[in-house]
Amino acid sequence: MSEVDMAVIKPEMMKSYIWLQTADGLIQQVEQEVAMFCPMICHEVIQKDMGSSKNYAISLPQRVNPAMLSLILDYCRFHQVPGRSNKERKSFDEKFIRMDTKRLCELTSAADSLQLKPLVDLTSRALARIIEGKSPEEIREIFHLPDDLTEEEKLEPLKNTTDDPRIRLLNRLYAKKRKELQERQKLKNIEVEEERVDDRSVDDLLSFINGDNGDSKGIKNSKSKKKNRRRKDQQKNTSANEAIKNHNKEPNGLNQVCHSAEVGQKVRAGVGATSNLHDVEDDIFDNKNEPDDGDIDDEIDPALKEKIDREVEDFARRLNSDWPERMQEILSFGHERKPVHFSLNGNGSLRRYANSEQR
Amino acid sequence: MIGEEKVRSEDLNLCFEKLMMVAAGNSGGGVKRKGAVITEWKDIPMELLLRIVSLVDDRTAIVASGVCSGWRDAICLGLTHLCLSWCRKNMNNLVLSLAPKFTKLLTLVLRQENPQLEDTAVETIAKFCHDLQDLDLSKSFKLGDHSLYALAHGCPNLTKLNISGCTSFSDEGLGYLTQFCRKLKILNLCGCVKAATDCALQAIGQNCNMLQSLNLGWCDNVGDLGVMSLAYGCPDLRCLDLCGCVRITDDSVIALANGCLHLRSLGLYYCRNITDRAMYSLAHCRVKNKASIWQSMKGRYDEEGLRSLNISQCTALTPSAVQALCDTFPALHTCSGRHSLVMSGCLNLTSVHCACAVQSHRTLNSILHTAH
Numbered sequence: 001m002s003e004v005d006m007a008v009i010k011p012e013m014m015k016s017y018i019w020l021q022t023a024d025g026l027i028q029q030v031e032q033e034v035a036m037f038c039p040m041i042c043h044e045v046i047q048k049d050m051g052s053s054k055n056y057a058i059s060l061p062q063r064v065n066p067a068m069l070s071l072i073l074d075y076c077r078f079h080q081v082p083g084r085s086n087k088e089r090k091s092f093d094e095k096f097i098r099m100d101t102k103r104l105c106e107l108t109s110a111a112d113s114l115q116l117k118p119l120v121d122l123t124s125r126a127l128a129r130i131i132e133g134k135s136p137e138e139i140r141e142i143f144h145l146p147d148d149l150t151e152e153e154k155l156e157p158l159k160n161t162t163d164d165p166r167i168r169l170l171n172r173l174y175a176k177k178r179k180e181l182q183e184r185q186k187l188k189n190i191e192v193e194e195e196r197v198d199d200r201s202v203d204d205l206l207s208f209i210n211g212d213n214g215d216s217k218g219i220k221n222s223k224s225k226k227k228n229r230r231r232k233d234q235q236k237n238t239s240a241n242e243a244i245k246n247h248n249k250e251p252n253g254l255n256q257v258c259h260s261a262e263v264g265q266k267v268r269a270g271v272g273a274t275s276n277l278h279d280v281e282d283d284i285f286d287n288k289n290e291p292d293d294g295d296i297d298d299e300i301d302p303a304l305k306e307k308i309d310r311e312v313e314d315f316a317r318r319l320n321s322d323w324p325e326r327m328q329e330i331l332s333f334g335h336e337r338k339p340v341h342f343s344l345n346g347n348g349s350l351r352r353y354a355n356s357e358q359r
Numbered sequence: 360m361i362g363e364e365k366v367r368s369e370d371l372n373l374c375f376e377k378l379m380m381v382a383a384g385n386s387g388g389g390v391k392r393k394g395a396v397i398t399e400w401k402d403i404p405m406e407l408l409l410r411i412v413s414l415v416d417d418r419t420a421i422v423a424s425g426v427c428s429g430w431r432d433a434i435c436l437g438l439t440h441l442c443l444s445w446c447r448k449n450m451n452n453l454v455l456s457l458a459p460k461f462t463k464l465l466t467l468v469l470r471q472e473n474p475q476l477e478d479t480a481v482e483t484i485a486k487f488c489h490d491l492q493d494l495d496l497s498k499s500f501k502l503g504d505h506s507l508y509a510l511a512h513g514c515p516n517l518t519k520l521n522i523s524g525c526t527s528f529s530d531e532g533l534g535y536l537t538q539f540c541r542k543l544k545i546l547n548l549c550g551c552v553k554a555a556t557d558c559a560l561q562a563i564g565q566n567c568n569m570l571q572s573l574n575l576g577w578c579d580n581v582g583d584l585g586v587m588s589l590a591y592g593c594p595d596l597r598c599l600d601l602c603g604c605v606r607i608t609d610d611s612v613i614a615l616a617n618g619c620l621h622l623r624s625l626g627l628y629y630c631r632n633i634t635d636r637a638m639y640s641l642a643h644c645r646v647k648n649k650a651s652i653w654q655s656m657k658g659r660y661d662e663e664g665l666r667s668l669n670i671s672q673c674t675a676l677t678p679s680a681v682q683a684l685c686d687t688f689p690a691l692h693t694c695s696g697r698h699s700l701v702m703s704g705c706l707n708l709t710s711v712h713c714a715c716a717v718q719s720h721r722t723l724n725s726i727l728h729t730a731h
Contacts (some may be wrong), residue, residue, distance in 0.1 A: 128414035136426045145427040
C-alpha cells in the first residue's frame with residue numbers, strides 16, 4: 001500500500017516516515033520527527049531530499065548497525081518530545097546508559113557517526129566514568145584491547161602516577177620479569193656483540209622504581225637471588241640459570257650488556273633520559289649482594305606487606321602463565337615461588353585483595 | 360623476541376595509519392572501512408577517544424596512554440592540556456617520561472606543593488614540547504637558570520608563564536628568556552626577588568611588547584627605572600601588580616598612566632612612597648585621553664578605564680585625590696557588592712565613595728525625609 005492510499009483511507013493516522021538503510025542492507029522506516037532528531041539524517045532529508053521512499057532510503061554510516069539504530073531511535077523518540085522536564089530527561093538518560101561496555105562503545109561510535117551530540121556526550125561521560133581510576137590492564141580487559149605495547153612502554157605511566165605501595169611492588173615484579181626476559185634474549189644472541197648504546201632509558205626505569213625505594217627493592221631481589229643460587233647448586237644448571245647466577249655475580253657489567261642488548265632491539269627511542277641516575281642504579285646492585293639488613297621497607301606495616309606479598313605472588317603467577325613453557329620451567333627452577341593458591345579465574349586477582357580506598 | 364618486536368612495531372604503524380585515516384575521514388558521516396562493522400573499541404575514531412579522555416582526570420589520561428598502541432598514539436597526538444600538580448613525590452620523573460610522549464601539549468601545569476622539579480625536567484619539556492603556550496612552574500624552588508635558557512630555545516610560543524616562587528632564577532636568565540619568548544602575554548613573577556630587577560624589566564619592556572598582565576608581587580628590587588621601561592615598552596599592559604614593591608615612587612605610576620592606556624588593574628599595596636601626585640596623574644591622563652578620542656588613540660581607548668585599584672597601606676594619600684580618581688573611573692567601586700577600590704589601612708580615606716555608594720545613600724536619605 002502506498003503512502004497516498006494510506007492517506008486517503010486514514011487521514012488522521014497519516015504520519016511522515018523516513019526510510020533508513022543500515023550497512024547490512026536492512027531497510028526500515030521511522031517516524032519523521034524521531035529520525036529528524038539526528039542531524040545527519042536531517043541533513044540528508046533536507047539537503048539531498050533523500051529518505052522519502054524505499055528506493056531512496058538514506059544509507060546510514062557503517063558504524064550504525066540495526067541494534068544500535070534501534071537504541072538510538074529509542075533515545076530520539078524520547079527526547080524529541082518537547083514537553084518533558086529536565087528531570088525526566090535526566091532520569092531517562094541514566095536508565096538508558098545502563099548497558100554492558102561493549103554495547104556502550106558501539107553506541108558511542110554510532111551516535112558519533114550520526115552526529116547526535118547529546119547522545120555522544122552522554123555515552124562519552126559514561127565511558128569516562130568506566131575508565132576512571134583503572135589500571136591499563138583492567139582497561140584492556142574491559143574493552144578487549146590488544147596488549148601490544150612493549151613492557152617498557154607499559155611500565156612507565158603506571159610507575160609514577162601513584163605512590164600506592166601495591167603498584168610499586170608490582171612494578172618491581174615487572175622489572176624482574178623484564179630482566180629475565182633480557183637474559184634469555186641475551187642467551188639467544190650470545191655471540192652477537194651489541195654496541196653499548198645509550199641504555200639510559202632502561203636504567204631510568206629501574207631508577208624510577210628505585211628512586212625512592214632503592215633499598216627495599218634490592219632486599220627483595222637479594223632474597224630471591226640468594227635462594228636461586230642455593231637451588232641451582234643442587235640441580236643441573238641450565239644455561240639460563242647460569243646466566244642468572246652470572247647476573248648476580250657481576251651485576252653491573254652484565255646488566256649493562258643486557259640492557260644494551262635489549263635496548264638495541266627496541267624500536268622506541270630514549271625516554272627522557274637523564275644521566276645522573278646511575279648512582280641510584282649502583283646502589284640497587286650493591287644492595288643485591290648484601291644480606292637483608294635494616295628493614296627499609298617502604299613504610300608498609302607487616303600485615304599490609306603480607307597482603308601485598310600475596311597479591312604480588314598472585315600477579316606473578318598470572319604473568320607466568322603468559323610466558324612460554326620453557327620460561328615456566330626455568331622459573332620453577334630459579335625461584336622460590338611457592339605453589340601458590342591458584343585461582344581459577346586467572347585474572348583480576350589483584351582486585352580480590354583490593355582495599356576499599358584503592359580506587 | 361626480536362621477531363615479536365618487529366611485528367609489534369608493524370602493528371603500531373598499521374594502527375597509527377588506521378587512526379590517521381579515520382581522523383582524516385571523520386568529518387561527519389560514514390567512515391569507509393575495509394572489513395566489518397566496528398565492534399572493537401580500538402576502531403573508535405581518535406576524536407571520540409580524545410573526547411572521552413578529556414572527561415577524565417589527568418592521572419587516568421596518563422594511564423590510558425599506556426593501555427595499547429592505538430590509545431597511546433591517539434593520546435600522544437591529541438593531548439593538549441595536562442596538569443601534574445597532584446604529584447607529591449615523583450613529578451620530576453613523571454615529567455621526564457611524559458614530555459617525550461606528549462609533544463603536542465599546549466598547556467602544562469606543574470605547580471608543586473613540595474618542590475620536586477629539577478632543571479632536567481624543564482630541559483626535557485623544552486626539548487619535546489615546542490608548541491607549549493601555557494606553562495605553570497610555580498613553587499619550583501629547585502629550578503635554576505638552566506631551565507630558563509632551555510625554555511628560551513625550546514618553547515618560543517609561550518604566551519603564559521608562571522614562575523612565581525621560583526626564587527633561584529636570576530635576572531640574566533629571565534632577560535634571556537624574554538629575548539626569545541616574545542609572545543608572552545601573561546607573566547607571573549610573584550616572589551622572584553632575584554629575577555625581577557630593573558634590568559629584567561628593561562628586557563621585558565624591550566622584547567615582550569604584547570605583554571598584558573604582569574605580577575611583580577613582593578619583588579622588592581623593582582624600582583622606578585624598571586617600571587618606566589615597562590610602561591614605555593608594553594603599551595598593551597592591562598594588569599600590573601606591584602604589591603610590596605616598596606621602592607616604587609610616583610614616577611612609576613605617572614609613566615604607567617601615560618604609557619598604558621588600557622590599564623585595568625593596578626596593585627600598589629604597601630607602596631608607601633605613592634602620593635597624591637600619582638592619583639592625580641592617573642585621573643588626568645584619563646581625562647586628557649577622553650578629550651582626544653577623535654585622534655589616533657580612538658581604537659585604543661578603553662571605555663571604562665581602571666577597574667581595580669589596590670592602594671592599601673599607602674598612607675600618604677589624601678581623600679581629595681582618591682575621590683577625584685574614583686570620580687574619573689566609573690568602574691572603581693567602594694560599594695560592598697563590587698568592591699574594587701581597596702584602601703585597607705588608609706584610615707584617612709574612609710570618606711571616599713564611588714558614585715553608586717553615594718547614590719544609594721542619597722536615595723535612602725530622601726526616603727527618610729519624605730517620610731517625615
